[in-house]
Amino acid sequence: MFDIFLDDAPALVVVLPLLISAxxxxxxxxxWPWIISIITLLLHLFLSLHLLKEISVSGLIIYEFxxxxxxxxxxxxxxxxxxxxxxxxxxxxxxxxxxxxxxFLNEIDYRDSGKAYSLWLLAVGSLNGxxxxxxxxxxxxxxxxxxxxxxxxIALGAGQNRKALxxxxxxxIIGAIGATFYVxxxxxxxxxxxxxxxxxLVIQLAQYSDGQLAIFAGxxxxxxxxxxxxxxxxxxxxxxxxxxxxxxAVSTLLAALATKTILYFxxxxxxxxxxxxxxxxxxxxxxxxxxxxLLAIFIGTVIAIYQDDIKKLLAFSSIAQIGYxxxxxxxxxxxxVASGFVHIFNHALIKGGLFMAVGxxxxxxxxxxxxxxxxxFGYKYPITSFALLICGLSLIGLPLTNGFISKLYLFxxxxxxxxYLSIALVAVSSALAVVYFWKIVEQMWFSEIKxxxxxxxxxxxxxxxxxxxxxxxxxxxxxxIIEFSNLSADYLISGYQN
Amino acid sequence: xxxxxxxxxxxxxxxxxxxxxxxxxxxxxVFFVSLAKVLDGTAPILTKMANAxxxxxxxxxxxxxxxxxxxxxxxxxALVLQIYKNYETIEEKEIESLELKSDK
Numbered sequence: 001m002f003d004i005f006l007d008d009a010p011a012l013v014v015v016l017p018l019l020i021s022a023x024x025x026x027x028x029x030x031x032w033p034w035i036i037s038i039i040t041l042l043l044h045l046f047l048s049l050h051l052l053k054e055i056s057v058s059g060l061i062i063y064e065f066x067x068x069x070x071x072x073x074x075x076x077x078x079x080x081x082x083x084x085x086x087x088x089x090x091x092x093x094x095x096x097x098x099x100x101x102x103x104f105l106n107e108i109d110y111r112d113s114g115k116a117y118s119l120w121l122l123a124v125g126s127l128n129g130x131x132x133x134x135x136x137x138x139x140x141x142x143x144x145x146x147x148x149x150x151x152x153x154i155a156l157g158a159g160q161n162r163k164a165l166x167x168x169x170x171x172x173i174i175g176a177i178g179a180t181f182y183v184x185x186x187x188x189x190x191x192x193x194x195x196x197x198x199x200x201l202v203i204q205l206a207q208y209s210d211g212q213l214a215i216f217a218g219x220x221x222x223x224x225x226x227x228x229x230x231x232x233x234x235x236x237x238x239x240x241x242x243x244x245x246x247x248x249a250v251s252t253l254l255a256a257l258a259t260k261t262i263l264y265f266x267x268x269x270x271x272x273x274x275x276x277x278x279x280x281x282x283x284x285x286x287x288x289x290x291x292x293x294l295l296a297i298f299i300g301t302v303i304a305i306y307q308d309d310i311k312k313l314l315a316f317s318s319i320a321q322i323g324y325x326x327x328x329x330x331x332x333x334x335x336x337v338a339s340g341f342v343h344i345f346n347h348a349l350i351k352g353g354l355f356m357a358v359g360x361x362x363x364x365x366x367x368x369x370x371x372x373x374x375x376x377f378g379y380k381y382p383i384t385s386f387a388l389l390i391c392g393l394s395l396i397g398l399p400l401t402n403g404f405i406s407k408l409y410l411f412x413x414x415x416x417x418x419x420y421l422s423i424a425l426v427a428v429s430s431a432l433a434v435v436y437f438w439k440i441v442e443q444m445w446f447s448e449i450k451x452x453x454x455x456x457x458x459x460x461x462x463x464x465x466x467x468x469x470x471x472x473x474x475x476x477x478x479x480x481i482i483e484f485s486n487l488s489a490d491y492l493i494s495g496y497q498n
Numbered sequence: 499x500x501x502x503x504x505x506x507x508x509x510x511x512x513x514x515x516x517x518x519x520x521x522x523x524x525x526x527x528v529f530f531v532s533l534a535k536v537l538d539g540t541a542p543i544l545t546k547m548a549n550a551x552x553x554x555x556x557x558x559x560x561x562x563x564x565x566x567x568x569x570x571x572x573x574x575x576a577l578v579l580q581i582y583k584n585y586e587t588i589e590e591k592e593i594e595s596l597e598l599k600s601d602k
Contacts, residue, residue: 137559144566148573155577162584166593169577173506176519176570180526183563187526190556191533 009047009054010063010076010132013086016040016047017125025118030110033117034101040121041094044128048090055083062134070134071200077134080491084484085131085264088345092256092352093124099356099463100249106363107247108156116156123149123253130261136186136222137196139265140179143229147175150254154246161368167241174238178228181221188218198273205276219274223284226269230262232289232326233296236319243315248359251311255318256352260344263322267329267340271492282332289330294425296323301432305439310358310369313436314351317395320429321347327426328410331417334486334493339409341485346394346402346474353391353467357384360460371443378444380454383461385444387468392437394471397430402474405481501525512581512588516574523567530556530563 005012020040024033054061055078063076078086097120104116122145129142151172157164190196192215193204208215224235231239239259243251274281300320307313325347328340361377361384362369378385394401407430414423474481502525505518539552582588585596 137562141562141566144570148569151573151577155580158580158584163597165577165581165584169512169574169581172570172574172577173515173519176574177503177506177522179566180523183526184529187530187533187556 006047006050008063009050010061010078011065013044013047013051013090014076014125014129014132016044017121017128021118021121021125024114024121027114028111030105030113033114034097034104037097037117037121038094041090041097041124044124045090045094048086051078052083052087055079071195071197074133074135074138075197076132077198078132080487081268082131082264082488084341084481084488085261085344086128087484088348089128089131089257089261092348093253095463095466096249096252096256096352096356099252099460102457102460103247103249103359103363107249108159112156116153119149119152119156120250120253122146123153123258127257127261130265134198135196136189136198136201136269137183140183140186143182143262144176144179146258147171147179147229150250150258151175153250153254154242156250157246160247161245163241164245167238167245171238171242174228174235178225178235180225181228182225185218185220185222185225188214188221192218198269202273202276205273216277216280219277219280222269223266226262226266230259230266231319231322233292233299233319233323236296236322239319240312240315243318243355244309244311248311248355248362251315252352252355252359255314255355256348259318259322260348263325263329263344267337268492270329271337285330285332289326293323293327293330294422296320297327297426297429298432301429301436305432305436307436308370308372310371310374310440311355311362313440314354314358317433317436318351320433321351321395324406324410324426327422328413331413331419333413333417334489335409335413335416337492338482338485338489339406339413341488342409342481343406345481345485346406346471349467349471349474350391350394350403353387353464353471354395356460356464356467357388357391360384360457360464371439374440374443375447376444378441381456383456384464387461387464388444389441390468390471392440394475396433396437400472400475402471402478402481404475405478409482510590512578512590513575516571516578519574520567520571523563523570527560527563527567530560 017040020036024036027033051061059079061078062070064070065074100120104113108116126142126145126149130139130146133139133142151168154171155165155168186196189201192208192212193201195201195204205215228235243255246254270281297320300316300323304313304316304320307316325340325343328336328343330336358369361374364381365373367373390401394403397403397407410426411423414426502518502522505521506515509515509518534553534556536550536552539550542551542554578588585593587593
């Protein structure tokens with residue numbers, strides 16, 4: 001009986017959260033929407049594990065909706081590139097939903113919790129759609145569903161601080177412009193090739209091997225639109241206010257997964273489709289993405305140093321970390337792409353953990369967490385503070401944490417490409433990251449005020465420590481992450497060499 | 499298209515920004531529909547009179563995009579309403595000065 005459902009697993013991981021979100025939208029209860037969400041996401045994890053099992057046997061699943069064959073129908077594709085991300089996504093969403101309950105109870109009106117979880121599942125389902133889709137127009141639809149759901153979630157932060165409304169509005173305008181740019185690009189590509197399926201697009205594009213202006217224009221539009229959505233410097237301006245004024249649980253979900261899924265699609269588009277024009281790709285990577293990544297790393301880190309509000313500080317450090325990922329992706333070889341994926345995995349864990357810890361502090365402090373308000377928290381709430389310390393050390397890239405593995409692989413990739421200048425720059429910006437993190441540590445442990453430790457809520461530090469322990473575990477035993485990343489790079493780069 | 503983008507960038511009024519966004523998106527929809535036209539083509543209905551059909555697929559795509567556009571505008575307008583309730587203005591400059599005051 002189960003087998004019928006398992007055959008449709010690729011569709012169900014997306015459709016299930018979307019369907020359930022409609023059911024729980026108007027539930028007036030405080031607890032039921034959460035329980036149903038958790039059950040849904042457990043099923044989601046089960047389906048993802050089933051997909052992993054299938055992939056390890058067959059290596060490629062193409063799921064055709066309504067049995068319409070591609071290129072006519074919409075299809076989902078699961079292969080080595082996205083299975084690792086799918087698994088990470090499933091697990092992290094489950095942990096953060098577990099964490100979100102107490103946060104939502106504190107930060108938004110309990111009568112809204114049905115709507116909040118409905119939007120939450122909507123965001124989860126559509127972000128998952130971005131990971132799996134194999135159709136460039138379908139991607140736009142998922143992109144917009146996830147954007148609208150996350151904008152509404154950000155606006156829920158208005159109960160705490162009315163600036164959340166402005167942040168959400170700016171995200172709406174900038175995000176919609178980005179998405180519309182993407183659609184213009186899709187229009188050009190469709191006009192030239194008459195297809196929307198990514199695999200078919202590669203075949204159709206090959207006939208214009210000398211390149212046509214309309215195709216280059218379309219490609220540029222698509223890439224710029226996605227850059228806006230992925231918050232790649234300098235089109236990142238919507239991100240810091242959006243992350244810092246959203247309810248903390250929402251910041252956790254968005255910072256850890258939303259930009260990551262879009263970055264994944266960005267690199268997939270680059271290395272799977274646009275690879276047809278190596279000269280265009282080289283031009284884009286060397287003269288657009290590479291310098292912008294270096295700028296993002298530096299400017300993000302430096303602005304983070306001057307922030308007083310902790311959530312804003314973390315948001316700016318996210319800009320820098322996205323810079324590391326795009327720097328790795330701009331390297332055009334196996335080691336670069338692999339190290340980019342390694343950092344996608346690791347940064348999702350690190351930022352998720354940091355935002356969880358800071359969100360918990362915000363509830364305890366009953367106000368926005370600034371540097372000053374953290375005074376003595378290291379003694380007052382030792383368990384959560386210690387988790388924050390480990391996540392922070394991982395952000396800097398100290399050994400025994402997974403941040404170190406990311407940096408190691410990034411350095412290795414840069415070294416094989418003989419980019420010694422970039423190595424120096426990345427090292428300097430890592431050192432600058434110590435500066436802003438040290439400011440937090442100083443306030444927490446080295447201020448004059450000493451508190452006795454208070455009792456902490458085991459319900460909340462449990463998810464925080466799940467993330468923190470996985471940071472340490474993957475720092476010591478990093479094989480799973482490395483293998484998934486190498487697998488992704490294998491699939492993407494093999495297209496490059498052919 | 500450029501007109502819509504211009505309104506979004508230059509206008510100080512949030513409501514006008516939402517309108518600009520709608521114009522910008524509509525322009526892209528028209529671009530898509532214009533792609534579908536085949537010379538001498540008729541609507542894609544099976545008749546004996548026709549010897550060429552226009553491509554129906556862009557219309558279908560745009561139908562989806564229109565729904566997305568409506569949702570975007572609706573959410574934008576709802577946010578503008580909430581901003582007005584909280585700040586009693588929807589002018590960008592006035593809100594900025596209000597925020598500066600509250601920060602001090």
